[in-house]
Amino acid sequence: MSAELAVEATGLVKHFKDVKAVDGVDLRVPAGSVYGVLGPNGAGKTTAVRMLATLLRPDAGTARVLGHDIVDDADDVRFNVGLTGQFASVDEDLTGAENVTLLARMYGFSGSEARRRASALLAAFELSDAADKPVKSYSGGMRRRIDLAASLVMSPKVLFLDEPTTGLDPRSRNQVWDIVRLLVAEGTTVLLTTQYLEEADQLADRIAVIDHGKVIAEGTAPQLKSSVGTGSVHLRVADARQREDAAAVIERVIGDEVTRPNDPYALAARVPQGMEEQVAHLLPRLHEAGIAVPEFSLGQPSLDEVFLALTGKMPEPEDPENEDWDEEQTEQHTEEEAR
Template sequence: MRDASGPAVEAAGLVKHFTSGKKTTKAVDGVDLSIPAGTVFGLLGPNGAGKTTVVRMLATLLRPDAGTARVLGHDVVQDADAVRGAVGLTGQYASVDEDLTGTENLLMLARLYGFRGTAARTRVSDLLEAFSLTDAGSRQVKTYSGGMRRRIDLAASLVLSPRVLFLDEPTTGLDPRSRNQVWDIVRVLVDDGATVLLTTQYLEEADQLADRIAVIDHGRLIAEGTSSELKRSVGQGAVDLRLADASRRGEAADVVQRVLGTEPTLPTDPYALSARVPDDGAHLVAQVLPALGEAGIAVPEFSLGQPSLDEVFLTLTGQPLPDEQGSEEPAPAPEVSR
């Protein structure tokens, strides 16, 4: 069950600079966070926005240049060992040894964490079963598929059942089936009481998993709220149309723009058309279909819904999210699952 007794992660005014030659870059510029225990908090942003740098500071892998942060009440600088003993981290890249088998990787970590004999083997067996890797446990990790590698990496970060789990782009490059498997694992962990900080560029992922979402750009948090709150912040909603005749989409777009006053977007589907409803334009929605009818444009499907997170992100940052994640800070040190 979820524990909403207080914040599991807190940060105030976090700042981090990186210097390369004569150039200094402020990767994180005064970030404040408060993440309630037993929730999923999504940190959404484009390449270089500062997501990974924030996670690495909270996980004690980087020392903040300014500001403070506490994880489960422990200061990440003054009480770093206590933080490390209570958190798990899965970074953007696999942290397991590819020349070892899945079982050998987990056994090594279990023994490093103090498990011995039967207790170590039982813990490893339970993790392999939980992540659907029992049959692959005796194989070298370098023979695993991308989805299997991410699952073994997640398993490695959970050897000690951490109360706080940092997931930095956990599903980048995975196929939809593997991504859904990771999502299911995250849901189970949170239902069992864990707190998860998830960085992602996948809008659907944030929408599906996060209780609250913060948007970060150029090292600053520029918005925070639930998915619904963020969507409401950019307008009243969106009109979605499906036309009977794709050749008349241009005409339909002109009619919709004239009625609503906003420029429609044209999806890849040639029969589809969408337009955002302006903040003061809810009364105009009822005029769209009559106007299209007068123009002789048949519309077999019409719906009104909230803006998507894609539209939220585009409105807030002025740029769409790319599909994949790149490195944020220069020459990052290797990450180790804890």
């Protein structure tokens, strides 16, 4: 059983002073899959990954990466994992080529082999033109690609990606997603943390939802969604003043609470187990009540709704343009404060 698990963590705990950053986390990551650790800022995602990557010693609990204990066989873990994220970066003052070459040297490649390896990786990541420029002159997307290239020097069997697309524009984000899919197709196991629900949904075979240092739900995206209900109804009314009337109709028909998004025209509701049939009656009932409904959709619940159902609060805003970099700094900051 454990031979098929790339990462197996049991009861991991890490406290910073009196803050429980990670408070008993179990993870079982099947080899060759993408595993998403999803949670809001400060949930303990980064701390958990830092422990798995041997950068932090757990206060309690054990973990094995490819069968190697993260405390007792730390060097074997280090030899087989790659790491990219807010906490494992390249040197901004040096050029892209110098950074990757130095890393290749540290893994034991000879001088000329290291240079060859670096130029192959830089070419693969479309960074050849920028190879001899200092990394601080790189754009956000290039920066993330050089970080990825740096963590792939040794073709790691397990790759930890800590918020790999935070702060990227959609185009660069899609590139990173493509790279992740390709790595997995080539047999790498990827464990990624993200606060973007869409990212976990798109990439991850299994997802652990983590909040306040605890795993609060685990499973495939469809499993997580169905644990919340069989689906959900989304609609927009033509007249915002009728929203409450519409909400009352929905609650009467499907017998579950209605959520009211920020959009004053919108309503959403989970469809509880066994109530699927009733949903069909919604539109006629709304029509009878004289409520015009220009938009109506029925589908699986989004992970946002999963999160809401699990934690009782909406996750962080999902806008990749604005606050990400700052948010990221804040998360790091909060963890530092806690030390």
